[in-house]
Amino acid sequence: MIERLQELHDEAMIKVAEAEDLNSLQQVRIAYLGKKGPITEVMKGMGKLSNEERPLVGAKANEVRQSLQRMIEEKEKAFEEAKVLKQLEEESIDVTLPGRPVTKGSRHPLTSVVETIEDVFIGMGFQVAEGPEVETDYYNFESLNLPKHHPARDMQDTFFVSSDLLMRTQTSPVQTRTMEKHQGKGPVKIICPGKVYRRDEDDATHSHQFMQIEGLLVDEGIRMSDLKGIFEAFVKSYFGEDREIRLRPSYFPFTEPSAELDISCAICGGSGCRTCKGTGWIEVLGSGMVHPNVLRMGGFDPEKYSGFAFGMGVERFAMLKYGIDDIRHFYTNDTRFLDQFKHE
Amino acid sequence: MLISYEWLKEYIDLSDVSPEELADKLTLHGVEVDAVTHLDAEISNLVVGEVISCEPHPDADKLKICEVNIGEEENVQIVCGAANVAQGQFVPVAKVGGRLPGGVKIKRAKLRGQVSEGMICSLQELGFEGKVVPKKYSEGIYAFPEEVIPGMDAVEVLGLRDTVLELDLTPNRSDCLSLLGVAYEAGAILDREVHVPEPKIVPAKEAAEDYVKVTVEAKDANPYYGATMIRDIHISESPLWLQTALMAAGVRPLNNVVDITNYVLLEYGQPLHAFDFDRFGSNEVVVRRAREEESMTTLDGEERTLSSSHLVITNGQAPTALAGVMGGATSEVEDDSVNILLEAAYFDPAVVRQAQRDLGIRSDSSIRFEKGVDPNRVVKAGERAASLIQQLAGGSVLSQPVEYDELNREEKELDITLDRINHSLGTSLSEEDTMNILERLKFDATVKNGTFSINVPTRRQDISIEPDIVEEVARLFGYDNIPVTLPNTPSTKGGLTAAQKQKRSVRRYLESCGLHEAVSYSLTTPQKEAAFEALSAPRVHVALPMSEERSSLRTTLLPHLLDALSHNRNRNLYNVSLYEIGSVFHTDADIVTEQPEEKTYLAGAFTGLWEEHAWQGEKKQVDFFVVKGILEGLLAELKADVAFEKAEQQGMHPGRTANVLVNGEVAGIIGQLHPVTAKEWSLPEVYVFELNLAGLLGKQEDVMRYQAIPRYPAIERDIALVVDKSVSAGTLERVIRENGGNLLADVRLFDLYEGEHVASDKKSVAFSLRYLDREKTLTDEDVAAVHEQVLEGLREETGAVLRA
């Protein structure tokens, strides 16, 4: 019987080897290992065997079964693998075809600049204050030490709405409005972004509407050296660690002393180029110590309080930052322009 | 203000300071120099030539052949096209090989067969602006007013070996509207003396008051008037030095007397005026307010209508000058003038400023008076001019000007402590440091126990309060030398308000939806808004608009967004989605006197394809529901309770427009632009929305609380309903929700069908309902009871029947 089992084994192994797919392999399994298969048949005759032979035949039968089983499983696995491989090959795609576009919009560069600057000052403890674009003469001029007929009103050509109402020419009126709210108690630390209007013909460098960011810090014991400190922190954080600052005396009716802030030119590193008109410096904002009249009109005692204010043009910052050469781009809303800022 | 470096050197030693160094120093200390121009930068080989002969060109009407002595062994022949070239003239000649401004190179040439070796130049060709060239030479070549040696360096003779500093003065520094003022400024920076010229007059024995009387009626507006009488003068062209000085300063030479008044104006900053006394019309100068509607002709030939806010110089009858602004035509100094009356006066700044504004004149004179001239220079400037006139135009200066004098010439006194200065600046200056600065400024000061008593010179009209002194000290100490510190303020919490934060999230959300942010102008024209709101509606108008296009304040953001869509479409950019956040301005008043209501609006505009993935064949036009989806997402972001109801709105498609309701109130609109409106903007299908954003922002946000994940499974039931077409999906959903009770967790519309198998006036709408009990597992019976209730409600309220 042992020989018979061996014969069956060898015969089955040939069939396994010949099987070409899972199906025929299954046939082999049923044919040899099934309940009606020849091995089972052989086993049925084991009762007739002697006590000595029986375990030997039994062991052989198990060995043959296991061997066959193993072979079939191995072969099965090989077929499965081949099948998967085939499927994967069929499913292969051209990964270089363009992906499905996810449309992304963009933030207007002026908004980008405003938010970045807001964040820098928020980090230094400032709050963001806003005010109306149609202002009264009082807030836009008088409370800022620009009484009627002050020569410096000529610096700002104004769109009047009525004898007392106007399109604000600066974001500075928010200074007085905020100081009033503080009722004479410091500290006041605000920056005020917003649109302003002046009677300018629109061209590459002028716009009848533009954006400013005003800043104000009022408290006891504020010195001009503090203004330098805040500017240094702002410039390094906004323009980069390697930028130098320089203050130049200037004039604004609402500050005294007044100063213009220059930063070292990034393009030439200070040696002079076209962007900085050969000076190595670029003017970025106007500033100064708040004029006592302005403090007084905002309800603060100039004997006790002092402070500084500054104002910057957002378009100018954006033009410097992105190298934009025509201010009208900001207001034309050409998507070929706007789209460039979608990753900003 | 243009400052000639060479002229400035007459008042201060600049031998070791180059124009560039001076410009840098001025700028850093507060007088900004915009440009430094070397007048001779582009000129070479320019010499003086003497025109020996001048004959017509045989073959050209307009050309002349000149033989010119240019100081070399042989005369040269130059063909010249100028009409005014003549024999005997001394002229600037650019030699062959020379260069002129604008990159002009002089070459030997043949003009209509005649050799030309060089070029006789006009002043414009030498770089002067046309408006400063004397009228006599403005159409042709320049001829020197005096004899000059041929061959001499003409650059030198013409005063072109000079550098001009262009000052960009801030309005407070009117003291630098003069050479002397700039000299004082440079003197303070460089710590140097300033030499003020001493007028030398040889007065005639006759007294001026025998010839003329001065009466000032408007005493407040004219605290000083001085009239100097100069007789028997000879009007002529000014000497070269005077002409070139004026031209470098941007002033056109006229004749010796007028040139001298301009020269002194530039030198002292004190405007002067010379009248032709024989044409003055009387022997009395009367200064008074103009009468209402009084008219006069100023020397620019304009007829001016005056009012009582203006000041005039009269001959007792008619105005002969608009005080401080411009002289009158009738008494102008002309070539035949013999006797002149020289006016040196102080006019009230506000009065001059008023006239300047009302009449729209800004003269070299008015821009100085309106800022306030130095009261201590008025008389000196008059003397300086009289001495120069005597020197250059001959004549006798009658003794003593005739004066009216109530002028306050006192210096302002200011006290300030050293502590105040140091505390304001954050510096630690000593008394000596500070005193040194005050001395450099030539401020008369003493110090006692840390307090400075300062007499501010009257030339510095801008200094009136303590901080002005602080600034003077700071700028001369050098802003660069001020230390860098941080404020000692208690720490403050910086940050954005809830509304500001939300505004930022609105932007982030819309960006991520694929919209570009637009920024457009607030000023618009009512015509542009007429599509959306009646033209007659009250609006805020600009009082004196620069153009019709920018004459009123926008009441809606939509028109300019549509402009932007058109702009893009005209450039073949067809798929555009934009949004804008900005202020609109509303008023009820026809005449606006109060600040209008200013609201922050948010609007969007869409046209073209919304989605496109070409190679996979996917394309989707923007439609109402794309925009609605974006808006729903946005309002969910803002945690607003939102609903949409069909609405009609001017300018919008009547069947495709909805009001956006937030908490039951209309917060804005959404819809398709009316095709007629779209056509006005040359646009195809356009969808828009506009919201009053301000109303949606700033609500105090509740702290978000987590909700337990349900432990029991939900049960879904789908229903397909057949209803009249007029029944809206919104109504069906509302009825379902109202009848679903607590167990109904969610409703979702998943199919809409009209057509075959459904009656023509009906539609089929399918919903998926999700039932959930958070406390226990739902049984079929539980659901069946509620579900039946829902169906019953639908039947009753909407006539819906379940689709078979």
Ligand SMILES: [Zn+2]
């Ligand atoms: Zn540079």
